[in-house]
Amino acid sequence: MSPKPLNALKEAISNRVIVELKGGREFRGTLDGYDIHMNLVLKEAEELQNGEVVGKVETTIVRGDNVIYISP
């Protein structure tokens, strides 16, 4: 069977991912959790705006409706 999007997220757990958000925002971090809304928990994450690093956080919980795509 073809992998469903949530299975692809499951496989990405503990891996570094790029999370592109609406509004020119991006996180690069370790995927630590997700749910069916694509709410995400990222660890050791860098936040970028328009391509530049603007901050680092140990943990961040992203609300799923902001997500454009997640690339493992």
Place this chain on the structure above:
Amino acid sequence: MSPKPLNALKEAISNRVIVELKGGREFRGTLDGYDIHMNLVLKEAEELQNGEVVGKVETTIVRGDNVIYISP
């Protein structure tokens, strides 16, 4: 099991959190409650706009659909 986003919020209860909202708004306060929509209750919170403190409130109830991310 990997922590789901709501579990990560549960663990953040009583801790100081940064809440980034749509529209350049931010709150920094103590997480006092949440629900499945990511509606939040913050205590002793500072409100920031584009990085500058614009107000302080004892309690604020944030509607979840405004949230971009929450960093404990």
Place this chain on the structure above:
Amino acid sequence: MSPKPLNALKEAISNRVIVELKGGREFRGTLDGYDIHMNLVLKEAEELQNGEVVGKVETTIVRGDNVIYISP
């Protein structure tokens, strides 16, 4: 147990609250009712736009999806 956002609203009933809405709009009034969508009933409310009072109403019913936050 940590107070959930709707409990925090319940406790704010009959108190003066600040209601920040999307689009630079704000109400200051007495919270008279709410529901799970954060639809609100405010009494003796002042409406502000970008910080200036633009009107006063005895009662207003605010549709919840406009709410950013409510501060008792």
Place this chain on the structure above:
Amino acid sequence: MSPKPLNALKEAISNRVIVELKGGREFRGTLDGYDIHMNLVLKEAEELQNGEVVGKVETTIVRGDNVIYISP
């Protein structure tokens, strides 16, 4: 018990109300009906844009997601 928003709408039936909509639009008319989405039926209504009357209608059915607030 505190009045819920829909009860407040029920009490406003047959009264003149101001309905503020997103996008600078406003209706002033007699509330003739509503439902749980805040879809509204207004009678003998004036439509205003940015404060100026731009039209009058005998009946109008407003889709609830456009509503910011309703003031009886």
Place this chain on the structure above:
Amino acid sequence: MSPKPLNALKEAISNRVIVELKGGREFRGTLDGYDIHMNLVLKEAEELQNGEVVGKVETTIVRGDNVIYISP
């Protein structure tokens, strides 16, 4: 009992209606059908943009989330 918005639509079936849409668009046509989302079927409809007629169609199916109001 006060007419609910969908009843008001039911009564407007086969009548000419003005349908104001988001984005400065408007249809004037004969209401031929609707559903609970306010999806509409219009017959012999004129499309207007910012007040000017830009086209005529025999039938059009409008997705409800674009509707601001419907005036019979």
Place this chain on the structure above:
Amino acid sequence: MSPKPLNALKEAISNRVIVELKGGREFRGTLDGYDIHMNLVLKEAEELQNGEVVGKVETTIVRGDNVIYISP
């Protein structure tokens, strides 16, 4: 009984339709399928932007929330 919007779509199957989308986009093609969200399958479709043909596709699946109206 008045035709409901989805029935009107059913009758349009295999016919050429104009699909107006948000953001100045338009498709003209043969309606090959739809569902309750107004997700659409179009065959032999031309894509237009602001009235000019910008591409042709054999098949395209349009997500319903982009649809303004469909004219058979």
Place this chain on the structure above:
Amino acid sequence: MSPKPLNALKEAISNRVIVELKGGREFRGTLDGYDIHMNLVLKEAEELQNGEVVGKVETTIVRGDNVIYISP
């Protein structure tokens, strides 16, 4: 029976597809999975912005609400 949009996606599995997203973004890749929200998994995908290739990824998970259309 006419193919429903999700069936059309099913048939596109393992094929190269063009995915047009809101905000001038586009992916071209191999469709590896989807769900009822039109969340997508793409493999060996190129990302384009306003028509220019801006990146390549082995796998990407696109949140369905960003999708305008998918062309196999």
